[in-house]
Amino acid sequence: MQTYLIKQVAEMAGVTVRTLHHYDQIGLLSPAYIGENGYRYYTREELLRLQQIMFFREMDMPLKAIQRVMASAEFERLQQMKLHRDKLAQNVDRQRELLTVIDRSIAELNGDIKMNNEELYKGFSPEKQKAYQDELVSKHGGQMRDKVENSNRKFDQDAQAHTGGEAGLVNERMEQLKQIEGELILMMQAGKAAHDAEVLDLIARHHKWVGQWWNKQPDAQSYAGLADMYKYTPDFVTRYERLADGFTEFLVDAMKTFATEKL
Template sequence: MKVKEVAELFDISIRTLHHYDQIGLLTPKEVTDSRYRLYSEENLETLQQILFFRELGFTLKEIKKMMDSPSFDRKEAFTLQRKMLIEKRNKLDKMIEHIDKTLKHISGEIHLTNKERFEGMNMKLNQYEEEARCRWGNHSIDDMNLKLSRLSNEEQRDVSARWDRIFHHLASLRNLPTQSKEVQSAIKEWYDFLNENFSHYSLDAFYGLGQLYMQDERFTKNIDRYGKGLASFMCEAMKVFTNHHKRGHNDENHH
């Protein structure tokens, strides 16, 4: 398809398509001698995903980084985008419901407390957006491997040894409750290790990474080599760790 046809099909401007080409986000399959851009079926699928990501609030820079990742999977992305859109729809439905209640409150039909008036207005990043950023963004497996490759042989050995030690220790604690002091201490060591050796992991990113341990077969398979069920155990322990530290942070702010 020519650029004009693609622009009409997706209801976007030709200028937008030219811009996507210029930044390397969407390169046409072919450019004719007359400089006509020709888009393939695969190009159209890629554009569809770009527009979904845009609708979900990702910047072009973030989208390019995710789609350029060696681990990016088209089908996985569509599945994840569907989950994100459903969550967005549910959030919008709740907000519409709250507007309806607020209008009734204003007209005197019902009385709402302040808590009732403003609950449901949480604009927090949803878990699927965090997952996308984790899976194909700054905290991807490939990013970790790249940083490891930049270390000297001795540094790589030290990091690998500590990595193994942490996972063997966690595997030995699998029969304990995930909220126990021993397990949470070991999970904190993993959190500190990631932050010291790779890049800054917020509590949300750490939680998202834990979710990936169960959702991404590569993670599950590699982690369970240290002990059957370890990936699931760590996922739950990381969730407990995140919730506990978030509560602590909120309590500090409250005081």
């Protein structure tokens, strides 16, 4: 039976030795045995268990939840692998849709095509959008829920605002957002601080833009809460960092400064 030292397992899996020690401490993954020399030895069985843990982690499952699932009498590796595969296949399909949206968006920016409103948002996960909204509500209570619901209703109404084949308010407002973010990025890259007066003037436009969707201008608490959501939600961070490195932190700092000083 072949065995592996903890350092070898860490290198194979691309994790740290400290991570494996932690998994052992919480009872999630222990070595097959510890030798008289004090070394930890892992076998193929532990490697497979670690793979399963990493699949769960890739799905953003907390360690405590992973412990519960893997400790369950109903846990069966083959069944879990099939579930993982189904989940990954769904993600692949969604990523393909998003790539199509990106490609068509690039084509529109080049002047080759014109996307309709529905195409703008194809591929985005409704479940994730709801999770983002629920996160705001959990932090700021029922008042935030009302704002989110009003925003959703207004979005649905605006998305239907087509006249004579022309794009409705959704396209117009997304263009407004693109302009605001673009100017903020230029300010950031020019070395302006998040609390600079010119930056806060742009943030005032962003604040007003958010209010268009909420049907009410955000107060200091809710606008700062929105900034926190941008900061701690991976999809938002990914979006802003694709626009420009460091833009997430810059935008969040500017929004919070605006909330404190102007609202």
